[in-house]
Amino acid sequence: MIKHLKYLLFLSLFVSACSTTKYLPANEKLYTGSSVKVEDKDIKKSDAKAISSELNATVRPQPNSSLLGLRIKLWLYYKTKARKGFIQKFFSKYGEPPVLTSQVNLEKNSTIMQNRLQNESYFQATVRGDTIGKKRTAKAEFIVNAGPSYTIRSVAFPVATDNSLDTAVRGTMKESLLKVGDKYNLDVIKSERIRIDARLKEKGFFFFAPEQLIIKVDSTIINHQVDLIVSIKPTTPERAREIYTIRNIYVYPNYSLRDTSLKLNQAQFYRWYNLIDPRKTAKPYLFANTVLLHPNDTYSRTTHNNSLNRFINLGPYQYVKNRFEDVTPDSPKLDVYYFLTPYKRKSLQLELLGRTTSASYTGSQINLNWKNRNAFKGGELLTVTLFASTDVQVGGSNGGFNVFQYGIQPSISWPRIIGPFNIKADNAYIPRTTLTLNYTSVVRSKLYSLNSFSGSFGYSFKTNVHKLNEFNLLEITYVKPRNVSDLYTDSINNPNNRNPALKHVIDPQFTWGPSYAYTFDNTTEDYRTNSIFYRGKVSLSNNIYGLLTGADTLGGKAKTFLGSTFNQYAKVETELRYFHKMGTGSKIAARVLVGVGLPYGNSTILPYNQQFFIGGPNSLRGFRARSIGPGTVDASSLNGGFIADQSGDIKLEANLEYRVKLFSIVYGALFTDAGNVWNAKPHQAGGTFGPNFLSQLAVDAGFGLRFDATVLVLRTDLGFPLVTPYSTNGASRSISPSFKNAILNIAIGYPF
Numbered sequence: 001m002i003k004h005l006k007y008l009l010f011l012s013l014f015v016s017a018c019s020t021t022k023y024l025p026a027n028e029k030l031y032t033g034s035s036v037k038v039e040d041k042d043i044k045k046s047d048a049k050a051i052s053s054e055l056n057a058t059v060r061p062q063p064n065s066s067l068l069g070l071r072i073k074l075w076l077y078y079k080t081k082a083r084k085g086f087i088q089k090f091f092s093k094y095g096e097p098p099v100l101t102s103q104v105n106l107e108k109n110s111t112i113m114q115n116r117l118q119n120e121s122y123f124q125a126t127v128r129g130d131t132i133g134k135k136r137t138a139k140a141e142f143i144v145n146a147g148p149s150y151t152i153r154s155v156a157f158p159v160a161t162d163n164s165l166d167t168a169v170r171g172t173m174k175e176s177l178l179k180v181g182d183k184y185n186l187d188v189i190k191s192e193r194i195r196i197d198a199r200l201k202e203k204g205f206f207f208f209a210p211e212q213l214i215i216k217v218d219s220t221i222i223n224h225q226v227d228l229i230v231s232i233k234p235t236t237p238e239r240a241r242e243i244y245t246i247r248n249i250y251v252y253p254n255y256s257l258r259d260t261s262l263k264l265n266q267a268q269f270y271r272w273y274n275l276i277d278p279r280k281t282a283k284p285y286l287f288a289n290t291v292l293l294h295p296n297d298t299y300s301r302t303t304h305n306n307s308l309n310r311f312i313n314l315g316p317y318q319y320v321k322n323r324f325e326d327v328t329p330d331s332p333k334l335d336v337y338y339f340l341t342p343y344k345r346k347s348l349q350l351e352l353l354g355r356t357t358s359a360s361y362t363g364s365q366i367n368l369n370w371k372n373r374n375a376f377k378g379g380e381l382l383t384v385t386l387f388a389s390t391d392v393q394v395g396g397s398n399g400g401f402n403v404f405q406y407g408i409q410p411s412i413s414w415p416r417i418i419g420p421f422n423i424k425a426d427n428a429y430i431p432r433t434t435l436t437l438n439y440t441s442v443v444r445s446k447l448y449s450l451n452s453f454s455g456s457f458g459y460s461f462k463t464n465v466h467k468l469n470e471f472n473l474l475e476i477t478y479v480k481p482r483n484v485s486d487l488y489t490d491s492i493n494n495p496n497n498r499n500p501a502l503k504h505v506i507d508p509q510f511t512w513g514p515s516y517a518y519t520f521d522n523t524t525e526d527y528r529t530n531s532i533f534y535r536g537k538v539s540l541s542n543n544i545y546g547l548l549t550g551a552d553t554l555g556g557k558a559k560t561f562l563g564s565t566f567n568q569y570a571k572v573e574t575e576l577r578y579f580h581k582m583g584t585g586s587k588i589a590a591r592v593l594v595g596v597g598l599p600y601g602n603s604t605i606l607p608y609n610q611q612f613f614i615g616g617p618n619s620l621r622g623f624r625a626r627s628i629g630p631g632t633v634d635a636s637s638l639n640g641g642f643i644a645d646q647s648g649d650i651k652l653e654a655n656l657e658y659r660v661k662l663f664s665i666v667y668g669a670l671f672t673d674a675g676n677v678w679n680a681k682p683h684q685a686g687g688t689f690g691p692n693f694l695s696q697l698a699v700d701a702g703f704g705l706r707f708d709a710t711v712l713v714l715r716t717d718l719g720f721p722l723v724t725p726y727s728t729n730g731a732s733r734s735i736s737p738s739f740k741n742a743i744l745n746i747a748i749g750y751p752f
Helices: 002-018 045-056 072-080 086-092 106-119 164-170 186-201 301-313 486-493 500-506 543-549
Strands: 030-038 126-133 137-145 151-156 213-221 225-232 245-252 268-270 273-275 317-326 333-342 346-356 361-372 381-393 403-414 432-444 448-462 467-484 509-521 530-541 569-583 586-599 650-663 666-678 698-708 713-723 743-748
Touching (some): 030 045, 186 213, 186 225, 666 713
Parallel strands (some): 151 225
Antiparallel strands (some): 213 225, 268 273, 448 467, 509 530, 569 586, 586 650, 666 698, 698 713
């Protein structure tokens, strides 16, 4: 009965939405859209199609929106019009009044199209419009005779003379957007003026403007060609022709709108700039990395913009206002003023988080963050975070062994390089030095508890907008078990189904050494058809100390440092993501991850916190988190069904995903994943990396929805395991897709 009611409701809605024309005023027709036909036979079909598509987009007004032929918004408009009920008022804001044919001005639209064509080289174009009507609806039709297109025969720039402005304009000629043989295009001409102006701003022409350039067009040339002549308008004022240099620079670190006086008599000179800070809120050296302009420098817009970006990226300042003042009429000089409005120096923030994992854990976390944005008046960001979390398993295969964590993480970040290194850069990005400490207590109920101490000291700097370098001089980690239950110990020592991964989790870990990571990312540039993200990282631990002491665990020469056995390894991680736009709202996304850790000397396996894991919502979505590997090991058959987090020294993973916009903020995806982890040296039967590694890959496929609200992306993926790395009782490794085996992943953000 309910099923029939659903069909009846949908049918009634369909009929109602289709019959919106019955509400139209007398002698009016509903406007249903437009079409543009190009009748010129001399135009290529591809050009005619492009012209038709471009001009059709200029027609105004737009017709009423529809979904599958149903004008839902128009129907809502009529149904809620003049209604006073709450429901009617609620839905009325989604309604849309009818667009009538009488509202379409054919002559005005034709003129706009004709002007557009003339601006794009079709000087002889004509457009005429008409309406084609039915009983209650009508559409607009426009007929285009474009005529021949005009191409550029020559481009002339000013001749280099003693006039510095003429010479500077001519110096930009090699990078001109105006190319011989291209079609005439007014938008390109406007862009050329902006380009020339931008180049002149790098040469000190502070008061020049694009409007002071004129590009003359001679269209009397035979064979439908034009000559373009770039010149400077005679009315250009004298100061726009001058090259300006910098005289004095003033920085106000504690500016507010109530400040009305420049207080130049209180200026404190430091190196090449002046600090006006009566309350002593900042150390003078704070701005040495941000004030990139110097006295007697020729004005450069790029250098100026980079300085503004650096002021914002310093951290303590919320707003930056800038002013240039023409100070010497007898010679072109500028005084520069930077007015900085600070944030509140100290802040306290409470965060409450909720999460769920594919291993049937539901968790929450609380973070208490205290920040001091200018701790020692040198732009230092001092942060102290207290955190606690709990992950409770309400079902699944891990027997309800819940996980609790708590800890503290203090850190300090300096907006400069601290130490013997000198990184010179004049871009928009400030190099930083960061010191971080961390203590975490991990408690897995009924099993074990661990103490984890870590710290790092290093640098991060960007050479340009795409390239990030992160160099840690020292990373230290010390993990030691605090308590291990008899239940867990018995699981480790069980001779029937022993799993070395259980013991490795609680092994003491002591690592220290440097690391370097390089990241290239141009995925934020939406105009690109193809974009990539690449990250590579190299980590070392105790390499020199291990060699000097002759550490060799396999040879019976295990060494210690400060009474603790240390880990020795070299580790390389790489990740490459590739994105290809296929059209409006659809793209192909691919990712490859390769990680290799080589334990040696004092270690035969990577420490647990440095190993690789696979599976879960951001990895292999058809398998539970950290449940795959190493190699052909079937973790579910060990320890009575308790699945420890499986790990390895080597990782290989690949993901392929097709993403498409369905409607509004809803996106769909089809995906497939493959990968596994392995040990570098024999520790567990079937878990060592070997020549047959490709046949040991786990494979899954599935589909999902993404709700992309820009500031937050909620993702649901349903993954189906297709191939496992192991076989059960001699059965095939292949699995027939079924909802019984499917894994539902709910996560925040895209998987990559």
